[in-house]
Amino acid sequence: MNCMDFNITVLGSGSSGNAILLSLGDNGILIDAGFSRKEILTRLNKLSIPPETIKAILVTHEHSDHVKGLRVTADTLDIPAYLNYETAKFLESRNKLCKKKYIFDSGTPFKLLDFTVHPFRVAHDAIDPVGFIISSSNFNIGVALDIGHMNTLAKCRLKGCHSIILESNYDTELLNKSKRPLKLKRRIAGRFGHLSNDDALNSFHEILTENSKNLFLGHISSECNNHSILTDKARKRLSEIMRKDINLSILSQHEPSGPVLIS
Numbered sequence: 001m002n003c004m005d006f007n008i009t010v011l012g013s014g015s016s017g018n019a020i021l022l023s024l025g026d027n028g029i030l031i032d033a034g035f036s037r038k039e040i041l042t043r044l045n046k047l048s049i050p051p052e053t054i055k056a057i058l059v060t061h062e063h064s065d066h067v068k069g070l071r072v073t074a075d076t077l078d079i080p081a082y083l084n085y086e087t088a089k090f091l092e093s094r095n096k097l098c099k100k101k102y103i104f105d106s107g108t109p110f111k112l113l114d115f116t117v118h119p120f121r122v123a124h125d126a127i128d129p130v131g132f133i134i135s136s137s138n139f140n141i142g143v144a145l146d147i148g149h150m151n152t153l154a155k156c157r158l159k160g161c162h163s164i165i166l167e168s169n170y171d172t173e174l175l176n177k178s179k180r181p182l183k184l185k186r187r188i189a190g191r192f193g194h195l196s197n198d199d200a201l202n203s204f205h206e207i208l209t210e211n212s213k214n215l216f217l218g219h220i221s222s223e224c225n226n227h228s229i230l231t232d233k234a235r236k237r238l239s240e241i242m243r244k245d246i247n248l249s250i251l252s253q254h255e256p257s258g259p260v261l262i263s
Ligand SMILES: [Zn+2]
Pocket: 061, 063, 124, 126, 146
């Protein structure tokens, strides 16, 4: 690995835990810490990534599949969490917030290491959930996991990103057939729940431009989705919009994906 390679490594993504590592040389940013510290360190170790390269943790929202290991991981590595005020306040009240923190304003870009981070509000049933656009020199990475629907702001922010990490949570038929309680089905499929495969696929033509090279589909439901159905559908849709050249990754809950070299 070249010392200034820019890589995306997804330690895991799904309803039991999410953590995405962006690395530029020796500087790494973790987006969410939804696994225990032990699990995060184990996965980093498998990938031969020294934990000390992680310099900060960006937090999308307070749901446990995004913050489970936040406090202990950040405090062990002695690094700050970057999060908005409402999310910080909630986590603090539950004793889940780490010692070092930086409060950002959702919607206002800020500098972090060699990156510019632009948080944007997303439609999800959390206190103040955000997605992120993370830019470095000529590249920008868009992250939108846990979004109930693709609103204008999300489309606008994600459009034309070099690499996009997008939720594709459930297959509508599998969700309807599942034994989940009706209330939960409604929550998942609601406008502030999670994004369906069809919703994700239908957004491709709006968010992928000639600048787009990598597409990661994540937060895939273990019960109400299927990797091979999603892979087939996504490849078919990319072919329909003449974008078979896009490097598609379907993320896994159990295994890390990547590193994918960005530059
Ligand atoms: Zn969530």
